């Protein structure tokens with residue numbers, strides 16, 4: 106589908122797509138798709154003030170009623186699935202199936218959040234004093250800033266927005282400057298849900314900031330934005346985290362990953378190959394959860410590398426809209442240069458590279474590359490650095506302890522996995538002495554997590570958790586209450602204070 110049709114299907118007007126200063130290009134062919142209007146720094150204080158006003162109204166609606174809005178959002182997303190998926194393909198370069206999969210992830214989190222809206226459970230706590238009752242309840246926090254990256258331009262917004270809304274918080278979204286159109290499309294879809302929801306929804310429940318890092322910084326620095334959920338590079342998080350903390354805000358950080366798979370001697374190698382290829386080259390290696398390191402037992406390394414070389418040689422690289430393409434473009438030329446630099450560094454460190462060359466024949470004019478498989482003698486500095494491209498470093502191990510130590514010996518801690526049919530190995534990997542990541546899988550690759558679990562990781566990944574499980578608590582403030590229904594006023598800890 107050409108870009109005019111994709112944008113028309115989502116209801117974009119000419120005025121939205123022309124006359125602005127922010128140029129949007131498609132990674133498919135580098136062509137200009139739109140010139141959208143940017144938010145100016147001067148606009149930001151009023152946007153935050155409007156969000157604060159929306160908060161005062163939204164927090165008074167019962168949570169299940171707020172859930173109704175998210176239910177409607179899920180319905181609208183179902184209706185728009187094909188159209189929005191096509192825009193994800195156009196703007197982020199994902200193959201059609203992955204573009205649609207990303208929208209499905211949005212629908213899933215909406216369903217989850219609707220149920221959660223009736224389960225913002227607190228606790229009752231046993232008081233040590235007679236005639237006293239203790240409890241813990243959860244309250245809305247205030248405007249939630251969402252900063253998202255190009256690689257999951259819509260799903261990450263939905264994880265945050267679906268939960269923030271049911272928790273009673275308005276949202277201000279600063280999408281990646283590379284993907285403003287998908288953000289504008291999501292805003293339109295949410296607007297439709299809000300229109301159906303009716304007058305209970307305050308104005309400005311959801312607002313967009315279109316622009317670069319300076320606009321994001323204004324959000325990060327405002328004390329009127331109590332929550333900032335930021336997804337992106339570790340470098341970005343290392344700026345956002347301290348700034349939010351300095352003004353006593355709460356940040357939810359989902360930053361870099363350097364995800365590994367351990368392949369043990371007992372592994373089902375056919376299955377491992379499928380898991381490896383999807384997680385290493387899917388989304389052209391541009392997921393936070395992409396597989397970047399393969400730690401293979403020395404007894405099976407050459408067999409596995411041969412199988413992978415065969416699988417890699419059959420991968421079709423090209424226009425992500427073509428049915429047979431499995432590897433679409435990188436986001437831009439900078440990513441292609443970063444890939445070539447990383448490969449040169451790996452060679453200098455003793456690596457042997459298979460594939461990895463830029464692809465220019467039979468593809469549109471974007472930044473395309475053949476995924477690379479790189480055999481490394483050890484876990485060098487280049488291997489420990491996350492390069493957001495389809496490079497898979499392969500190393501060997503002897504004992505499981507050594508493999509787990511290698512898996513953990515990187516600055517990042519997002520996702521990890523082991524392929525083994527040995528129960529002792531699997532359980533050791535998942536134990537306190539195993540993987541140090543927020544996500545640890547067995548016989549499944551590190552990417553493609555379902556929304557039901559908490560998503561995020563430790564160390565330089567930032568420590569935040571989004572999406573399922575009890576991640577909703579990150580969007581609410583906790584209140585502990587003690588009620589004395591007796592006629593006496595005993596003090597805790599047996600303190601006496603007679604006046």
Ligand code: UN1
Pocket residue numbers: 210256257261336391392393394551552553554555
């Ligand atoms: C990301 O790359 O920022 O687990 C998110 C996955 C997807 C989400 C990735 N469900 O790969």
